[in-house]
Amino acid sequence: MGKALHLSFLLSPVLALIVSLCIGTYPIPPSAVVSMVFLKGAQIISEVLKTLTLGKISFSVTIPYPSVYQTILFEIRLPRVLMAMLVGSALAISGAVLQAIFRNPLVNSYILGISSGAAFGAALAIGLSVGVGVTPSAFAFALLAVFITTSLARVGGRITPVSLVLAGIIVNAFFSALTSLLKFLMEHDKLASIVYWLMGSFANSDWGSVRVAFPVILAGCFLIYSMRWQLNVLSFGEEAKIVGVETEKLKFVFIVIVSMITAVSIAFCGIIGWVGLMIPHIVRMAFGPDHKTLIPLTITLGASFMALADTLARSVATYEIPIGIITTLLGIPFFAYLLRKTGGGWDA
C-alpha cells in the first residue's frame, strides 16, 4: 500500500503531463496528442543525431496532423504545462526546505517577504513603464526582500524561527505599503494589469519563460535533492550544532537556493498561494518527515498538482479562473482529510 502510493506519487508528473496536454479549449483528440508527442520526440532525436554525426545519419519524421494542432500543442499548451510543473515543484520544495530548516510547520517561502517584494517590483515596472520588464524587476525586489528579512532576523549571528517570522512580517508590511502607495498613484489601466498579475496566472507562459525558469528551478531542485541528508540533520535543531554541523552556513545556502527558485517562479507567474504549505504537509502526513523521501515526492507531487490545477483553470470556462482559487479549493479537502487522519504527522 505504502509502496504503491510512493510509486504513484513519484510517477504522477508523467500522467499529469499527458492529461494536461490532452485537455484544452481547442479540440484535439487524445490519440493525436499522444502520437504527436512521440513523433515530435523522434523528430528531436533525429535532429540531435544529425548534428552529432554532422549530417551523416538522419531520418525524416513527418507529423501527419494539421499545423494548427502542432501550434496549439507545442507552442501554446506544452510550454504552459511545463511552466506550471516547474513552478509547482519550486514552490512545493521551497516550503519543505524552509519548514525543515526553521523547524516551523507554518513557514513557506512567502514568509521571507518574497511575495511582497516581487509584487512591489512588478508594480514598479508596470506603473512606471520603465525599460526593465516586469520579470527582472519582480525578481530583483524579491531577492532584496529576502536579503532584508534575513539581515533583520539575524540577531547575535544566528537566525531563530521567531526572529525570522517577525522579520518577515516587517518586510511584508513594508513592501505591501509601498505597493499600495503605487497602486493608489497608478492610472487605472495599469492598475488593472498589476491586480491581474498579483492574482497569479500561467497564461503568459511561452518557451521564452520556460528557457529561463527551467535551468534555475531544475538546478535548485537538484541541489536541494543532493543535500536532503543535511535537511534531516538541520531539523534536529540545536543537537545538530552539538554534533559539529555548521548549521548557520547550511541554512544560509538553503535560503539562497529557495529564494532564487521562488523568485523566478513569482516573477513569471505572479503569486500563487498555498502550494508551498500544502504539498510538503501532504507528503509528510503520508510518508513521515524523512527528507530522503519527502524531497523527491514533494518535487513530483508539486509539479503534477500545479499542472492539473492550471489545466482546470484554463479549460473549465470561457474565461480563465485565477489559479490561486483552484489550488486552494482542490487542496483543502485532501489536506483536511489527511489532517484528521494523521493528526498532522509533524512529530511522527
Place this chain on the structure above:
Amino acid sequence: MKSRGKTFTLFLVGVLLLAVVASGCIGGETTTTTITASSPGPTETASSPTTTTAAPKYPITVTDFAGRTVTIEKPPERVIVLSGYWAEILCVLGVQDRIVGIGKYVPYDPYLPDDVKNKTVVGSNFKGLNWETVVGLNPDLIIIDWYGGKYADAETIQKAEELGIPVIALTARTIGDNVEVVNLLGKVFGEEEKAGELAGWMKEKLSAVKETAAQIPESERKNALLISAPKDIAGPVTVYANGSAWASMVELIGAHNLAFDMTFDTQWPKLDLEKIIAYWGNDTDVLILTSFSQDRLEDAMNGIKNDSRWQEIRAVREGHVYGILAGSKGYLDWGPRIIVGLYQMANMVYPDRYQNWESVRDELIEKFYSPFYQGG
C-alpha cells in the same frame, strides 16, 4: 459559473435601480427613447437620456446616463469637467470659459485650448475627487463619467449631492450615446442650437456609414475581431465583446464582430491564445488591434505578424492586421471624435467603400473645433 456571474450582475443592477427609485431620484414621467444610432448587432438597452421638459427656460430637468433626474436651476457658470472628451463638447458649445476645474487626465487632451488645460485639477473619474479643492472652486455643476459604480463614480455623485452640487453623469455604450451627450449638454448650457449643429453633423456621418454598410452584400461581409494590443503577445488578450461601444462599431461599418457570437461575463473578456484560435482562428478575415499608446500598438502589430502561433488566425496569415489608436491622441475615444474613429475603422476593413477618414477629421476640425483647437 458564468450564469451565476450574470445573475449576480442582474441582481446588482436591480439593487442599484431600487436604490435610485428609493432615494426619490426618478421623477414620475421619465421617458425613454431608443437611441437613433443603434447598430444591428448588440443589444441597445442602455438608458438613453431625454429631457422631461421641452421648455428652454431654467430651471430645467434632465435625465443623465446613470438614470438620475437632475434639476438645473440656472445656466451653469462654474463647471468641473472630469474628462477631456466631454470638455471638447463644452468648447464646441462655446462655454469653455465656464470651466473652473478639470480631471487629472484632461491636460493630456491635445484638442483642448491651454486655458482649459491650465484649470485646477480636482481628481479623476476613477479614484474620486479632492473635495476641499472642489468646494473651494464653488462649482454649480460637475460632469463625470458613469461606469455603473465600478470606480469612484457612485461615491462622487453621492458626495456631490450631499454638498448640494448638481452632477451630470455621462457614458457611451454605443456611438449613438455620444450624439445624445451632445444634445444633453446643449440643453444643460442653453446652447441647443450649437449642440444641434454638432449632433446633426455626427448623425449625418453616422447614417452615411449605415447606408453604405447596408449596401455591402452578404458575400462581402467580413468577419472581424477587435482586440486590445497585448503587451505580451503570448499572454492573455483582451477582446472587445458584446456591450462595448468600440465592439459595436465593427458591426456598424458592415462587418461582423465574431466576439458577438459568444457570451462572456464581461464586455472585455481576457482570453488566452488557444481560446482565440479555437473560437475564431479560421473565421477571422480582419484582426483590428487597438491601444492608447502608438508604441504599444506598433510593437504588438509587428509581434503578431511575425509570431508563428498567431499564424493560426486566418487574418494574420493573410496579412489583414490593422491598428487603430485609442484615446485623446487618436480617434477611438468617446466624444465627437469617435465619428472619425468610425471612418478610420471603416477605411481599414472596407478601403474602397467609405469616405476617406482624414476628410471626415478635417470636416470636424474645420466646422466645430477650429474656434478653439490650436492645431498640432
